Amino acid sequence: MNALNSILTPIADILLAPFGRLPSQVALIFWSVVVGIAMAWVFKHTSNQQRLKEVASCIKAQLLAIKLFKDDLGVTFRCQRELMKATGFRLLHSMPPMLIMLIPIALILTHLAVRYEFRPIQPDESxxxxxxxxxxxxxxxxxxxxxxxxxxxxxxxxxxxxxxxxxxxxxxxxxxxxxxxxxxxxxxxxxxxxxxxxxxxxxxxxxxxxxxxxxxxxxxxxxxxxxxxxxxxxxxxxQYPRNSSPIFGLDIPWWATFFIVSMLAAVATRPWLKVQF
Amino acid sequence: MRRTRLARCSLIIALTGISLLGSSQSLATANDPSPRLLVLGIDGMDAGVLRELLDEGKMPNIAHIASQGTFVPLGTSMPPLSPVAWSNMISGAEPDTHQIYDFFHRNPDSVPPLPYNAMSDVIPPATERAIPLGRWQIPLTGGTQTSFRRGPAFWEYLVENGINTTIYRIPANYPPPEVQGSGDFACLCGMGTPDLLGGYGEFTFFSPDAPLPHSRVSGGTLVYWFVQNHRATGTLRGPPNFLLKPSKKSPTKKLEVDFEVIRDPQAPVAKVIIQDQVILLNEGEWSDWVPIDFETGIPASPVVSALQVPTSLRAIVRFHLRQVHPKLEVYVTPLNIDPIEPANPISTPNSFAGRIAELSGRYYTTGIPQDTKALRNTDAFNEDWFLGQCRILLDERIKQYRQALEDFQDGVLFFYFGTVDQLSHIFWRDRDPEHPGRDPEQGDRYANVIEDSYLEMDQLIGEALDALRPNDTVMVMSDHGFSSFRRGFNLNTWLIQNGYMKLRQDIEASDDMLFGNVDWGQTKAYALGLNSFYVNLRGREKRGIVNPGEAYTSLMAELVKKLEAVRDEKGQKVVERVYRVDQVHPNADPNVAPDMMIGYALGYRSSWATALPEGRFPTELFEDNMDRWCGDHGNAHDLVPGILVTNRKITNNQPTLSDIGPTILGLYGISSPSEMTGRPLFGDNK
Structure with a gap:
């Protein structure tokens, strides 16, 4: 692990170096966007896109059926059963890319944590x-x-x-x-x-x-x-003090910012990457 | 050509007009900025002491203000106690308007008459209106805070008239008031602000010498702890767990936070570990403020929080490492409300307390933070310890004061300092050679403590003078003066000896009982509080026996005569004057106000057994005051005036506290409301 860390730490330093003079939130948002796009790309190439598209079509169809036959309880219940099944399939087909991305994301998070979880001690602070x-x-x-x-x-x-x-x-x-x-x-x-x-x-x-x-x-x-x-x-x-990195005045944890921004970025780039989640 | 010239002329006229307009605006800004008023409230600054120091040339800044305007003794309230006096100032009226008469009032509907905080009350969330969830409950209503001060407050009229007003810690002003108007209003609560437990503040002292398992003393708890392998564990007790349904087994289960203290085997250093926070302290040191969360432990707390029901309560404490070897002893301050995340509101707006903390750090939020009770009621603490705590507190306040002066752009700023008052209570005997409680071993070691606090106040006033503009007004005022508390008068014992109060058992059996030994069926009068004296009036008191009307008034006349005639063993007067409330405060609420107020002679005060809600009956009428609390001001009010120093001339040579509110309003051309009985002091000199 020491060897891996000794490789990753300078890489992280280099990638974050351009943001050294900017508020720390800028780097967090930038890299969240980049990671989000990368996750979408990885997802596209490590998942069964054809099957996921079929599942998505099925979900769409069931939702449409529920809307059209809202007065027919039998159809509604059957559609809901199909919806649950389709959701399960969607989860199942999302597993391989998620497992592949688990370790890189964990490593990214640990390197972000040492920059966002704590703040430096200030002069004259014990x-x-x-x-x-x-x-x-x-x-x-x-x-x-x-x-x-x-x-x-x-x-x-x-x-x-x-x-x-x-x-x-x-x-x-x-x-x-x-x-x-x-x-x-x-x-x-x-x-x-x-x-x-x-x-x-x-x-x-x-x-x-x-x-x-x-x-x-x-x-x-x-x-x-x-x-x-x-x-x-x-x-x-x-003992370093906990950090606070408010975004637009909201004091949300850095990791929440990371996940929200990266997911939004992944969803936003979907039409260009032609990826099906 | 003509056109060009015309255009050029027009342009010149237009530019000249614009520049004139611009210059006239900037002139207005430069020469006539909106006048500001700074009021510095220095609790307990005594007119006599100040006069001495001025004569010696030791108070240059106050002397400078006085040379421009006025220095006069300021008539205080009767009784001359801070909650009453500051309420006079706030409301511009006497106690029969604001209805605060002492630190404690009594409940006439209870037997015995139980005391309660005269300024405010804090009620936890009601358990009757709650959704039950197994052993848990979700209260449908939050806790409430109530101020008992009635009548107007000068800031209401300032804000209504568009004057920006900022108030730091004026006493008798909790909970934070809501004010309507076009002016900005910010207010941080002061004396009367409770700790997280809802009281005046309870310290905790952990020691292997404390009684097992713990012992309550006035103002705190002594907790025994066992030190093994150089480590000990303690528990801080918070308020009751309001989300846990009371059960028969434990009707009031309290929230708790555990902590551990580890000491070095030899070196005088120890480590406090509390909720993932590690604090390393040298012997004798104080920690910074440590935030602690009392968790209710309710399952699915994020869901409950989303319903706007708090699942934990935040407090802040400071640890003091009293001793490491041979005995590991730790003092913990009362559970102060965290200004950054207040469990109960302590400021208006609610964010004001937090904004102060962000700019100058967390701070004491309890109303009277100087822990005189730990000093008086435990042997572990001495005067140096107390002075150290006062220093920390004053340093916090000075930071806030400097920030407040920096932020003071217009309108009115009131800033309160309580250090002189608390130091005068504790160190007055060191400047009084005749005080019986003087410690010969200490000699004159603390003789200059009070004087030094006056000099420091003068320096702080100097900082304000540097920050003010020429047309600003500054008022330095105090609520009362001080006198030596040499002897205590056991007023209830006097009542027994003179047949006005009867006990069911022998007087010796009365210790530690809150009037529990009193035969109310044969008692005509009782004393409770520092100056308050009550008649056991039929129809008002639950077991009243004195008929209203003639019997009541003649009893009071008799008591006034007898009490004013009381002399001690040396023939000295004990009571300077007895004030009948029906005569001096005709609009008093009879269910709140005492019937009479005792104005003690210099050197005397009500005894400890009488003053505080103890209800004890010592056998002797008089007792030497050997307590560290050795200076006080529970005298006849004209014996202990406060001070007023201002850079303006006043038109009334005998001003009183109730003139201050109308004077502030008068400065801004605002007429006082009819409830304000005081008069503006600056007359036409606006």
């Missing part, structure tokens, strides 16, 4: 940094020191939690920067990127966690390489 050690390395390394660049202050002594094997600090950056926080453990230096910005409305890559060996964590937090299972460090997290 945050908690937490490092989790493996149980075998706890006793030997629990007194480890956090090293910070000059523009970051450490506000508390290390808090060692013997039960969860975590060490926590509260930090307060004083100036915007993208900078590593570092620790030295067993002659190794480990890092976690800290993102500080006084322009939180722009696009930033904000990963709240550098994951361990857990595959799901590596999918969810793809931008920093995960620690191996034998590493003394199991994960490092920074």
């Amino acid at each position: 945050s908690v940094v937490e490092l989790t050690l493996s149980s075998t390395h706890w006793e030997a390394n629990k007194d480890l020191q956090l090293q910070v660049p000059p523009q970051v202050e450490i506000e508390t002594p290390a808090l060692r939690d013997h039960e969860r094997h975590t060490v926590s600090w509260r930090i307060r950056p004083t100036a915007p920067s993208v900078t590593p926080l570092t620790w030295t453990i067993a002659d190794q230096t480990v890092e976690k990127t800290l993102v500080v910005s006084d322009r939180p409305g722009l696009l930033h890559r904000v990963s709240p966690q550098r994951p361990g060996s857990n595959i799901f964590d590596r999918i969810l937090y793809p931008t920093e390489s995960g620690f191996t299972s034998d590493s003394p460090v199991q994960s490092i997290s920074i």
Whole structure:
């Protein structure tokens, strides 16, 4: 997963780079549209379009029959049964493209999440940094020191939690920067990127966690390489504030914006792509 | 040629006309901008203290305003208590118009007469009108908030006449008022605004030293917690779960939020984990505001939410890490209503509270946020802790004040500061060598706290002066002054000793009972509240025995005479003056107003057992006040005047609070309504 992430992360950076100076919503809407069109194209080429067209015609016919024979209860019920059947078929024929698109969409979502789910810490805003050690390395390394660049202050002594094997600090950056926080453990230096910005409305890559060996964590937090299972460090997290990316004054979650815009884009391009959903 | 010349002339005339028109408009804007009025309400600023500091040259900004206009003592209300005094100011009238007479009123229909908040009431959603869904219910009506203040409010007339008006935290103004008119109106509620539980605010203190499982003290709860492996878990209790049908087993199941605190084994640092939020605190530190959601737990909550029924209630709290080692102790503020997502409305318009938070951060929303009760009722807190909390609060208010000044374009802005009042209550003894409660160990450590708060207010006034234009009006005012609360008078004990009140059992058996020991069949009068005194009147009180008419008036005359003659062991006067409400406030509502108001002499106040709704009867008539609450103002009103400083000359040398409302209206040429009995102070000097 580390290898895949190390390929995908720079690609995502390149694709989003042109939007770096624009409000973050612009990139979200643009890429939602692109992904929507791409999904429609993939759908067209991975589904049985002929069968889907037949199902769509059948649905149309049943709806027309219901309208024409609305006084005949028998016909209405029969049409509704056929409608349900046709809807089931439509779902069934939509499954293969959906399964094909599942993994790419999930990867796109995780890369969007690190840019839209959280916002950077602002200068003079406090945050908690937490490092989790493996149980075998706890006793030997629990007194480890956090090293910070000059523009970051450490506000508390290390808090060692013997039960969860975590060490926590509260930090307060004083100036915007993208900078590593570092620790030295067993002659190794480990890092976690800290993102500080006084322009939180722009696009930033904000990963709240550098994951361990857990595959799901590596999918969810793809931008920093995960620690191996034998590493003394199991994960490092920074508490970033949740982001808010209002669209036209509505504070809807970024993922809802993504799905709504991509679906609208897919539906809008249907006549040109000649795709049947 | 002629045509060309004519056209040229026309063009020149037209251009000149346009430029003249333009210049006359900009001249009008430059020379005659709409005059603004800034009113700074500084609760408890005392005329005597201010005069001393002015004489010493320590209040340059107030001195500057006074040199342009006026500095006079401002006559306060009787009783001189904030809810009453500010209501006088708001309504431009006396208590028999607004009908607020104390912090607490009593219900004459209950036995014993139960106290209730005199300013407002919060009623949760009615459970009688609800759709039952198994063990759940969907209330058909929301909760209601009611203000008990009656009569006019000066802002109603300003807005009606097109004057934009912004009010920050004027006391006795909850729930937020709806105002009709062509002017813009924005108002943030102040004193009287409840916490999420509907009360004045209840702190929670978690400690391994607290009584098991918990102990209620006035203003909060002490909760025992067990610290194991350097971690402890606590629960914050919210209001009752209004979506859960009450059952016989648990009729009032409360909403709860759990949290965990983990400390370092050696270092003085701990971590609070609550609802996915992690807060790391050094010993002695306060957290920022932490939003917490009390979830009702109803299934399919998105569907229920879509029906406009809230499925969770949002509060905000601050954690204070009192101690890490050897005892892990955490203080949690009352459950303040979140200004960004208010569970109950706290501003007009509803979004105003949130807009303030967006510009200057979340903030205390309870009416009186200074936690004097935690200081007074627990040994864990000291004066430094209290000063730290007051600092946080004042810093919040200063941010809002600066923002309000920046946004102040026209009309009227009222901004309230309560810090001087609360610090005066707690630190007055430190400037009074004769106070019996002085702590010799502390010496003069806190002697300058009150003075420093005055000086800081002066600096803030200076910021306002910098922001004002030459033709703006500024009024700095307070609702009452202060005096030393050296001794308490057990008025109910006096009533027993003089035969006006009878107990069913011995007086020693009366502790911790809210008038539960009183034989109402033989009781003629009782005291409840800071200054209120009631006759047990037949036909009005549930168990009244004193007949209306002659018996009533002669009893009052007798009581006035006797009470004004009370002397302490040293022969000093205890009661300066007793005010008969039928004489000073003839339009008082008899079901609300007391029959008499006790104006204490300097140095005295009603005792703790009398003042607050305790209904206890100590055996002694007088007691030294050893409480940290050592300054007060429950005296005869002419002994504790407030202040009025304005950059205009006033025409009345003895202004009172009820003149302020009409004065504000008069500045804008608006006639006062007939209910306002006060008079404009600026006369023709508009």
